[in-house]
Amino acid sequence: MPELCVGERRWAVPTGSNLLDALNDAGLNVPYSCRAGSCHACLVRCLAGQPLDALPQALAQDKHAQGWRLACQCQVVEDLRVALFDPQQDGLPAQVCALDWFGDVLRVRLRPERAMRYQAGQHVVLWNGAVARPYSLASLPGEDDYLEFHIDCQRPGAFCDRARGLQLGDVLRLGELRGGALHYDPDWQQRPLWLLAAGTGLAPLWGILREALRQGHQGEIRVMHVAREGAGHYLAEPLREMAGVNVELVLAEQLDEALAGLRPSSRQTVALVCGAPNSVERLARWLFIAGVPRRQVFTDRFVSAL
Structure with missing residues (x-):
């Protein structure tokens, strides 16, 4: 052996x-x-x-x-x-500079010891002591001077339990930065762009949405956010304040009705979908049935919390 x-x-x-x-x-x-x-x-x-x-x-x-x-x-x-x-040796230190609760969602903003080059929609592994978990970046490179993460703390989990105790000034470690399945392509500027998220699947799409607007996206932009309850629409206010963005906030129990009312305005529609696997599969299946070609649907499935 x-x-x-x-x-x-x-x-x-x-x-x-x-x-x-x-x-x-x-x-x-x-x-x-x-x-x-x-x-x-x-x-x-x-x-x-x-x-x-x-x-x-x-x-x-x-x-x-x-x-x-x-x-x-x-x-x-x-x-x-x-x-x-070894996060102490191999990880990049990052200090907690802001903590905000939106119901069960904790928004964490970190300032790394040195600048990180990344794109909207990428993921990074966060280390809190000996506990690690990958999270999508919700911040916008070149505009935000921090890294932003949205952590769903509704259910117990090793990382979530530690996250609830975070305080300003605490230091986490950043591990592997990786490319994620979602991004904004400048070639999409004239095409309808749909962003569909369940729960904190909104995190990477928040960064991508802002990237699209920064690059002067000309086509229709639709955002659908699905949450278990009203308090789960944790970015409702800033989303509604964005000019030129059609926002629909949907409760999970009303999703079938909401999907039935959506129709792509063009076969050129590009859709980005993010959230838990079951939600992503359901949304992606509906998009295909509604006429959005599979090659134009990009998905990112969040693994279960630990």
């Missing part, structure tokens, strides 16, 4: 063992969220030996060349020496 080594610890594992499971079964508490290679919370570095990597394209070439791997996507097939991601 191959041998795993982390620091001074060594132990044998069955050939083909999932690397994330092998590490956590040994009590090393490697964080994870999606187990699909999407969230990047389970990043580890291989110092000697090579695992069988099912998704090498999930990481940038330079990071992959440096030995970084997503543990959830790797199988142990030979002796392997691994270093765990």
Whole structure:
């Protein structure tokens, strides 16, 4: 059986063992969220030996060349020496500069120790102590002097529980920044743009909406935000204040009726959809039925909170 080594610890594992499971079964508490290679919370570095990597394209070439791997996507097939991601050493410090509650949604604004280059719609892994989770950026690069995140704290979870106790001046660590499925393409300027979100799926779309307006989008812009209850429409006021944006706030129980009343004005409509998997699948299916081509529907599914 191959041998795993982390620091001074060594132990044998069955050939083909999932690397994330092998590490956590040994009590090393490697964080994870999606187990699909999407969230990047389970990043580890291989110092000697090579695992069988099912998704090498999930990481940038330079990071992959440096030995970084997503543990959830790797199988142990030979002796392997691994270093765990250390947020104190490998993460970028970022200080909490603003905290605002909107019902169960906590808006967190962070000022990183050094500027980060990113695009509206990207994700970054947030570390609060030893707990990590990926969150979409809601801020607008080049305009906001902070990074903004929207955290749904309605349900208990390791990260949410810690987030409730955050105070101004606290320092979090930023891990892997990654490209997200959603963005704004300047080539869309003349086309209808629909942004559909459920819950805090609104976070990346908030940044993308502002990016579209900054770039002078000329086509129709529609925003539909679905929430469990009225208080869940946490950006209702700033959305309604945006000139030229058609905003519809929908309660989950009224979604079927709201969708029945929407009709794309053009086959050129581009739709961005974000939220929990069930909501995204439901909205994307309706868009296809309504006549929006699949290649013009871009989706981002939020993994369940931990």
